[in-house]
Amino acid sequence: MIIKVSTKSLKVGMYISNPGMSEVSNPNVFLSEGEITTDLVLQKIASSNYSDTFIDTEKGVYFAKHKKKKQEIESLFSSTENLDNLDPSDAQTFDCILESIDFAENQYTQLIEDCKKLILAAKESGNIDTSPTYKLVDHLINNDNQTNYAMMFLSNLRGHDEHTYTHCINVALFSTMFGKYLSLGPENLIHLGFAGFYHDIGKLKISDKIIKGTKKQSAKDLLEFQKHPLYSYDMLSKQCTIPDDILRAVLEHHENYSGTGYPCKKQRNDISPQASLISIVDTFDSLKSERSYRMSVSPHKAISAIFQSKGAAFSPSLVDKFVKFIGIYPNGSIVVLKNNKKAIVMSQNIKSLLYPVVRIVLDENNRHCEPQDIDLYEAKDIDDKHHIIDVLDAKDCRLHISAYIKTKGKSLKL
Ligand SMILES: [Fe+2]
Ligand SMILES: [Fe+2]
Structure with a gap:
């Protein structure tokens, strides 16, 4: 072409x-x-x-390299069962992001504000105020799925830096939505949300120097950092009303499937199912955030990294389910098409996770263009100009996105 x-x-x-x-x-x-x-x-x-x-x-090598990358992505995820022909209920809920975006944006901001108040209060008093936390988690679970998926979209699109309260909200949000996807019951969801919200609360007990430390932490600092699940457990267990499965999920959120995690080197089924779930979500959100020692990565790179740690850090069957839940190119990812146009992934495709529905927002010369919506699954057999050849990292994605996602896109005629 x-x-x-x-x-x-x-x-x-x-x-x-x-x-x-x-x-x-x-x-x-x-x-x-x-x-x-x-x-x-x-x-x-x-x-x-x-x-x-x-x-x-x-x-030229530029496109040959991307073609190879596309093949690598396809073969990497090919070990996941049933990537094609998903159950329509898996993906339909992703489709209504546009309608809910304004409402979701306000809710997301409010949740982060509420989270800030709760964490600062815990920092000051050393105690966890359980009742407003249960209220927040309950609200998150009873929100309609459309709004929650729109908040997840916003979180993927924006990325965030480490020093915000966004991480607590994101882990609670993604954990409960993943739990819903797995058809977990209401009590289980509340406990997941609560544990997701407070999993890192023990970091309050660790000095900022260690928390914001560089990649080359001393062995002593690393050891102290790795105590944060224990500190979280201690803070939460002071409240005698907090159920055991929440305490376990918090304590074990850095344990690895292969037994190489911390603090107890537990493995496989010895790790609580809630901790295994939170561990995947926590890693997904952490990779998307900027750290003092590394840049944030795109949601696609984050899911690829998790996939590559299948069987080592994470339970293989749970990773497969998470990929189906979140997609290979998660909603909110910014992709580069073969015709050099840039597009936002708007929803997953029930026919195949490799070909999402996208909105083209920048033309081949990186100039803003009228948004055009295109189903990449339908486009794939017509020609290859709409093949995804690259995914941009969150740091490159701080385009002024709201203008693109709030207007109605034109359907691209193929
Ligand atoms: Fe943690
Ligand atoms: Fe975390």
Whole structure:
């Protein structure tokens, strides 16, 4: 496929093609055929008087690399059973994000505010105020699914930094929604939400220096950091009304399926099912957040990392279920299509998790364009220009998104 692009959006490894145009009649179009092999060549073209050029997406290492990446993603997730032809009830709830986005945005902000008050109160008094927490979790569970899925969408889209209260809300939200997906009963959901909310409360007992520490923590600091599940357990168990399964979930949220976690090196079925679930959700949210020692990653990279730790850190069957619940390209991910357009993943596709429904928001030259909605499953057999070739990390995604998700998109005619 040959597409016209601005010289500013060229990348090393792209192959410049001349579709039979004359250089004399097109002085602003760069027409010297060949692959861009170095940054120097790229800079020369970008700083020249040429405004546009043509690239051939079938040639050059840039697209070959992405094609390989696409194949790797497909083979990575191929061990998950029934990735295609999902039960419609698995995915239908993802479809109504647009309708709920305003309401969900306000709710999400309010929940983070409420969380801040509860955590600060716990910090000051050293005690957990259980009744407003149960109220918050109860509210989260009884919210309609549409609003909760829209909040999950917003959380994936934005990413967040480490030092916010967003992590507590996200872990409670994603845990309870995953629990609903697994058809857990109401009491189980409340306990999951409560444990998800307070799983890291013990970090209040650890100095900021250690919590915000760099990648190269000393062995002593690391040991202290790894005590936070114990501290969470101690703080919560002071309230004698908190049920045992909540305490266990909090205590065991860093235990690994293979027995290499902490604090007790428990393994497999010795780890409580709630802790196993929270551990996956916690990792998913932590990877999406920025740390002092690493940048945030896209929701797609986070789910890929979890998938690769199947059987090591996490229970294999639970990981498979989480992938089906959240998708391979989770809602809110920003993807790059083969025609160089950028799109937001709006909903999962019941026919295959590899081909979500997306909204194109930036054109091939990274200019804002009128939103266009496209079902990538329907598009895949027509041509390959709408294949996903890359996913942008959260740090690259801080586009002004609200303008794109609040307007009605035009359906793209294929
Ligand atoms: Fe933790
Ligand atoms: Fe956490």
